[in-house]
Amino acid sequence: MKKSYDIVIIGGGIVGCSVAFELAKxxxxxxxxIEQAYLTSGATGRCGAxxxxxxxxxxxxxxxxxxxxxxxxxxxxxxxxxxxGLNQGGYLILAYTEKEWGQFHKNLxxxxxxxxxxxxxxxxxxxxxxxxxxxEGLYGATFCxxxxxxxxxxxxxxxxxxxxxxxxxxxTYTTVTGFVVKNGRIQTVRTNKGDVQANIVINxxxxxxxxxxxxxxxxxxxxxxRHQILITEPVAHIMNPMVMTFHxxxxxQQTPHGSVIMGIGDQAEPVSLNICSSWQFLEHCSxxxxxxxxxxxxxxxxRQWAGLYDMSPDRYPIINHAKExxxxxxxxxxxxxxxxxxPRLANLLANHLTExxxxxxxxxxxxxxxxxxxxxxxxxxx
Amino acid sequence: MNSLRIEEHPVLSFERGEKITFFxxxxxxxxxxxxxxxxxxxxxGVRKLGxxxxxxxxxxxxxxxxxxxxxxxxxDNQPNMRVCVMKVKSGMHVEEQKGKGELELIVEN
Numbered sequence: 441m442k443k444s445y446d447i448v449i450i451g452g453g454i455v456g457c458s459v460a461f462e463l464a465k466x467x468x469x470x471x472x473x474i475e476q477a478y479l480t481s482g483a484t485g486r487c488g489a490x491x492x493x494x495x496x497x498x499x500x501x502x503x504x505x506x507x508x509x510x511x512x513x514x515x516x517x518x519x520x521x522x523x524x525g526l527n528q529g530g531y532l533i534l535a536y537t538e539k540e541w542g543q544f545h546k547n548l549x550x551x552x553x554x555x556x557x558x559x560x561x562x563x564x565x566x567x568x569x570x571x572x573x574x575x576e577g578l579y580g581a582t583f584c585x586x587x588x589x590x591x592x593x594x595x596x597x598x599x600x601x602x603x604x605x606x607x608x609x610x611x612t613y614t615t616v617t618g619f620v621v622k623n624g625r626i627q628t629v630r631t632n633k634g635d636v637q638a639n640i641v642i643n644x645x646x647x648x649x650x651x652x653x654x655x656x657x658x659x660x661x662x663x664x665x666r667h668q669i670l671i672t673e674p675v676a677h678i679m680n681p682m683v684m685t686f687h688x689x690x691x692x693q694q695t696p697h698g699s700v701i702m703g704i705g706d707q708a709e710p711v712s713l714n715i716c717s718s719w720q721f722l723e724h725c726s727x728x729x730x731x732x733x734x735x736x737x738x739x740x741x742x743r744q745w746a747g748l749y750d751m752s753p754d755r756y757p758i759i760n761h762a763k764e765x766x767x768x769x770x771x772x773x774x775x776x777x778x779x780x781x782x783p784r785l786a787n788l789l790a791n792h793l794t795e796x797x798x799x800x801x802x803x804x805x806x807x808x809x810x811x812x813x814x815x816x817x818x819x820x821x822x
Numbered sequence: 823m824n825s826l827r828i829e830e831h832p833v834l835s836f837e838r839g840e841k842i843t844f845f846x847x848x849x850x851x852x853x854x855x856x857x858x859x860x861x862x863x864x865x866x867g868v869r870k871l872g873x874x875x876x877x878x879x880x881x882x883x884x885x886x887x888x889x890x891x892x893x894x895x896x897x898d899n900q901p902n903m904r905v906c907v908m909k910v911k912s913g914m915h916v917e918e919q920k921g922k923g924e925l926e927l928i929v930e931n
Contacts, residue, residue: 572925674875674922675901675902675923676921676924676926678924678926735925739925740902
C-alpha cells in the first residue's frame with residue numbers, strides 16, 4: 441500500500457473488484473482496493489449468485505442483459521485461468537396469483553424490447569422444464585434459457601486478478617476508520633494501517649455503504665437487511681433452472697456440484713447488520729420449498745448462512761456523488777441483485793470517471809431522485 | 823474365523839437374538855436384529871459399500887457415526903442412506919451406490 445493513490449476503492453466484493461478492473465482497463469491503474477477481510481467475504485461470497493435477465497423495467501433488464509453478456513466470457517475478458525462456473529440453466533419464475541401472471545406478461549414485453557429471449561410457459565408446460573415441480577396453485581411461469589448462475593468467488597477473483605495484473609493494488613484485512621475532507625473535497629482515507637491520500641474514493645461496501653457515506657456527511661437511504669440461505673448434500677443432477685417466485689419469496693437452484701441452494705426473503709426482517717443464521721429460517725424455508733419441489737423433501741441440509749442485502753427505497757442501484765465531499769462516490773443499494781448487474785454497472789462508472797460515452801445515463805442512478813420524488817420502480821424483486 | 827463378529831468378550835455379553843436375512847445387491851445375507859446394516863455387511867465380509875462420485879474409487883466405512891457420508895448406500899430404493907447408523911431389517915434391499923444419489927428413485931415409489 442502506497443501513501444497516495446489516484447483512486448481508492450473500498451470493498452473487495454464483486455462491485456469493488458469489477459470497478460477496479462474496468463478502471464484499470466481504461467488506463468486508470470493508480471488504484472487501491474481496500475477490503476476489511478478477504479475478497480468476497482461480505483455479501484458477494486454469501487449470495488445466491490443468480491443471473492437473471494427477466495426484469496420488469498427497461499433499466500434493470502438492460503443492466504442484467506448486458507452483464508450476462510460479460511459473464512459469458514468473463515474468463516477470457518479478465519484473463520482468468522480458472523472457471524467462473526457460469527451455468528445457464530435458465531430461470532423459471534412462477535406466477536402464483538392472477539395479478540402476478542398479468543404483471544409477468546407486461547415484464548415479457550419489457551424484456552423483449554431489450555432483446556432478452558424469454559417466454560411465457562403455461563401450467564401444463566412447466567413440468568417439461570422442471571419435471572418434479574408441483575404445479576398446484578400456479579397460473580403459469582416465465583422462462584429465459586440464458587439466465588442462470590455463476591460462482592461468485594471465481595468471478596470476483598477473476599476481476600481482482602485482472603485488475604492486479606494491470607497494476608491495481610489490493611489491500612485485504614484493512615479497515616477504513618474515517619476520512620479527511622478539505623475544502624469540500626475528499627483528501628484522505630484513514631485506515632487501521634495508516635492514511636492514504638486519494639483524488640477519488642469509491643464506496644462499494646454494500647450493506648455498510650450508508651455508514652461509510654455518512655462519515656463524509658452524505659446521508660444515503662441505503663439500509664442493510666439480512667437474507668438467509670441454505671445448502672443441501674449433493675445429489676445427482678435433477679433440476680436445470682433456478683426456480684423462483686415473488687409471491688412465496690423464494691429461489692432454489694441446483695449447483696453443478698449437485699447440492700441444492702435455497703433461500704427465502706423474510707418480509708418481517710428488521711434493518712440490521714445481523715448475519716447470524718436462525719432455526720426459524722431452516723424450518724420455514726424447508727417447508728415452503730418442499731411444497732413446490734417435494735422431490736427435495738428427504739435431502740439433508742449441510743450448512744446455512746446469511747448475508748446482507750444493501751436495500752435502496754426503490755430497489756434500484758444508487759451511484760451517487762457526495763455533495764459534501766467532492767470525489768467521494770457511492771455505488772450501492774443493489775437490493776439483492778448486485779452480483780448479476782455488477783459487470784455492467786462497473787462499466788458505467790468507469791466510463792463516467794474516464795469521461796467516455798455510455799449508452800446509459802449515470803445520473804439516473806443518483807440519490808437525488810429520492811428528494812425529487814422520482815423513484816424508479818421495479819415490480820419484480822424477491 | 824470367517825466372521826468379524828466378536829464371539830467372546832471379557833466384559834460384554836452379546837444377546838443377538840434370532841438370525842434374520844436381508845439382500846445386498848440381490849444376494850441374501852445373514853444378520854441379527856439391532857445390528858446396523860454396515861455391521862451386518864462387514865460381518866459377511868462386505869467392506870466396499872459404494873463408489874466415489876468422480877473417480878469411482880471404492881468407498882467404505884469412515885466415521886461410523888453418521889457424520890461423514892462415506893457409507894451412503896441405496897436402501898429400499900432410497901439413496902444416500904447412512905448404513906453405519908441405520909438398523910438392518912428382515913427382507914431389506916441394500917445396494918451399492920455408485921456416485922451421487924438419484925432422487926428420481928424416490929419419486930417413482
